[in-house]
Amino acid sequence: MSKELKSRSAIVKNFATLLVKWQRQYGRHDLPWQVSLDPYSVWLSEIMLQQTQVATVKEYFFRFMQKFPTLKDLARASNDEVMSLWSGLGYYSRAKNLHACAQRIAKDYKGEFPKTVLELQELPGIGPSTAAAITSLCFGSREAILDGNVKRVLTRVLTFSGDMTSATHVKNLFQMAQQLLPDKKSDMPAYTQGLMDLGATVCTPKKTSCANCPMSKICISHRHQTVENFPVRTKKIKRSAQSISLLMFRNAKNQIYLEKRSANGIWANLYCLPAFESDQALLNDVPAQSRKEPFFHAPFLHVLTHKDLYLHVVEIKNAKPLLKQTGQWLTPKEWQLMGLPAPIRLLLLNESKH
Ligand code: SF4
Incomplete structure (x- = not known):
């Protein structure tokens, strides 16, 4: 042998x-x-x-x-x-x-x-x-x-x-x-x-x-x-990058506007700030009277296994309802009980301390 x-x-x-x-x-x-x-x-x-x-x-x-x-x-x-x-x-x-x-x-x-x-x-x-x-x-x-x-x-x-x-x-x-x-x-x-x-x-x-x-x-x-x-792996996992603009809409009662995401794609079924492909697309969806003083947060990176997400947060205070309302206004106590993507939860927690 x-x-x-x-x-x-x-x-x-x-x-x-x-x-x-x-x-x-x-x-x-x-x-x-x-x-x-x-x-x-x-x-x-x-x-x-x-x-x-x-x-x-x-x-x-x-x-x-x-x-x-x-x-x-x-x-x-x-x-x-x-x-x-x-x-x-x-x-x-x-x-x-x-x-x-x-x-x-x-x-x-x-x-x-x-x-x-x-x-x-x-x-x-x-x-x-x-x-x-x-x-x-x-x-x-x-x-x-x-x-x-x-x-x-x-x-x-x-x-x-x-x-x-x-x-x-x-x-x-x-x-x-x-x-x-x-x-x-x-x-x-x-x-x-x-x-x-x-x-x-x-x-x-x-x-x-x-x-x-x-x-x-x-x-x-x-x-x-x-x-x-060992183990032998020849194909490398391809990484990609994506930019997402997120609308942080806050009203006079300190409520945040969150939408439930669809059952497919990133953050499926979770509650999230309304997400857009660009800051411009985001602002187009905001009523004119709320659009006056947007505050652009410094973009931050969230790393997923196969993807780098660059998150751009645009904050609008004392907001009036969105043009197409599909989400809900929630107090900090309420949104903390919902399923939120990790970076959004962290962002809102940090913001609520200010
Ligand atoms: S099974 Fe892994 S840890 Fe154990 S001897 Fe082999 S290589 Fe080393």
Whole structure:
């Protein structure tokens, strides 16, 4: 048998055993959603953890569990309540799908999470890896997860050189991930959690902690000292930039005028200052008697993952209603309870201190 094949068969033979043992001894056991490992809390945490760090998610997770202790509570909530509670966590399509998913489970499954990956994947916002995380952690199903952290661990252990921006290579890696699963269903929760823990705390993107890794004896990239070469990603994410002019309309009662944004596009379903393509387009929409003394705030930058937003705020005090009124006037107490995009909330909070 070639050296390469020997290394790979050692990985297939030992990976799960090493990982399960390590997770039980050194893995994370105090995450709030690990207390009961019921599908509702695991699902909620999995959706929140997409694109967001554990430290931030914990705070939001507690808030959601307090307000919506069960899936049925979440399903019954209004869209505004959900968006308001999600406000600041970003990637708002997650909140929209979360709500839609809770309503589907309440309606089609009598409030009980389906137990198979196939059924779960049919639900809004649940992809293959999230479905596998729910079924393996909660029901002990032998299903492989493959999120960004896991791709990093597996490509390094196996020196898998396929490009992770190609669906075919991801599919190949997924097949390998299935071969590594433990035989016993009872090991699945520790195995899945172990993969998440390893990717988050040991096999990190930078400053990888190979000396403390349970895989150090079988990890091929560690042996060859090529850890930094994995995972392979050839396509760079294209960044774009967008300017948005925002109308901060304040009336004599110190109320701010906010509009609910449409269900698509940036800041979907959130309450926001009226947004325009340019300052000129903004001023065209303001009645002549209110247009006299606009105050142009210094533009500020808000960075999203794929986009830089340059926000230009035009403030008009003692305003009369807009030409086309579709929003509502809200006091500081009222708007603080609504779902607002993070930069708008911050802007209004700062302004209210002046
Ligand atoms: S040995 Fe190093 S590169 Fe390999 S899985 Fe562990 S931390 Fe990652």
